[in-house]
Amino acid sequence: MTFSTLKPDASLRKAAVLMRSLDADAVAALLARLSPAEAKAVRLAVRELDEVSEEDRALVAADLRRAASPAGPDAVLAPVHRSPPAASSPLAGLNHAPPEAIASFLKIEQPTTVAVVLSRLAPSRAGEVLGHLPEELQASAVDRLAELGEIDPESLNVIADELHAWITKHAQESRRKQDRRETLAAILQASPPALRRRLAGSLGEEEQHGPLTHLDGPPQPAPVRQPSPAPSRPPAPRLPFSAIESLPAARLVEVIQGVDHQTLVLALLGASGSLMARLRSLATRKQMRQLEQSITRVGPVRLRDIEQAKLRLAESAARVLLGKEAA
Structure with missing residues (x-):
């Protein structure tokens, strides 16, 4: 007996068993194919469904195999009356x-x-x-x-x-x-080769792998930079960046307020989902949307600028925990 020959209640129950047997992506895809009336009926049947036994799953699988005909999978849910096209x-x-x-x-x-x-x-x-x-x-x-x-x-x-x-x-x-x-x-292409190589070397990674890759000449090694002079005062204390997301809510707010907006945006580029989730729980919807927009609009940026922003955020966290005022 196929779904198409069952009473509507039995057909809906089998559809619910089928939903319980599929993974999340398949459920989303199947529900998206249904009309609003069908989807509502199936969701209600899923909510009312008790535990699904292996026997139930086997019966549904058998019916699906028998339903494999030119009529196609839509026959499975035939008893659910379709609403007029919305x-x-x-x-x-x-x-x-x-x-x-x-x-x-x-x-x-x-x-x-x-x-x-x-x-x-x-x-x-x-x-x-x-x-x-x-x-x-x-x-x-x-x-x-x-x-x-x-x-x-x-x-x-x-x-x-x-x-x-x-x-x-x-x-x-x-x-x-x-x-x-x-x-x-276009500007770099029209520039002298020496100038072109020097400028291209200072561009962010995004440009180096974008439309500039057609520029002639072999890739040049990154310039060796001399280490910066030792600071005249002890470096500011800081926490590992990964520890920031586990700070208490009140402390995390203080840390965020301890840096400017641009530093925060750069520090959050590629941030973990758990840290962004913490921020969503603390910020208003408008504040979070503005922050997301700022992150989305970030143009070419050097990796060292991102790392520097993360260091500043980590230093802000250390100052908060140590009770020091922001420098």
Whole structure:
């Protein structure tokens, strides 16, 4: 007996068993293919489902094999009556947006908001976006996705407006960066070889692996820099950067306030997901979005500048813990 010949209740239960048997990515992809009415019915069945036995899983697998026909997998959920085609979702255009741009917006959103956006994307694009999110947010979003109910159209429009504005800014910033790189490449290409090599050696890693890689001449070794003179006073104490994320909330706030905004932005480039999660729990949504935007907009930067910023943040942490005033 296939799903298509069962009563609706039995069919929904088997669909729920199937959902319980799949991994998170497969669940997200399958739910994204369903109409709102189907998805709601299946999510309700999943919530009401008791423990799933191996016998249940085997029966579902057998029915799926028998259902493999020209009718396709849609026959599995045939008893769930499809709603009339809904109006085009305000998030439909996001299927053509870069997944990393969508993810950069969702990283500081609540799991429910992430689930709403993923449910409106094509399965392949939803999976790509999910892969760009922090692991803890991935798990929470998939949980919400399995329980997602009907979405208020007004709330959906608000999310869509904010996300489209973010994508537009991301695209504009990407174009500006590309234009700057191309202009810089053209200037260096027209420069004398000696000057070109000297200037190219001082560029950030991003430019050295970008449009400047076509410049002629073999790569030059990095100049040997003489060590800086010994400081006239003892170096400022500092903590290992990795220890900062484990500081108590009040101390972490003091540490952040002990450095300027640019230093904080550079220090957080490539920061761990756990540190960013701590900051999200301490900052307002507006503050965190501004910080994320600043990090996203960072242009060419030298590795030593990033390391110097991390050292300053670590020194700020040491001053806080030792009760010293910031220098």
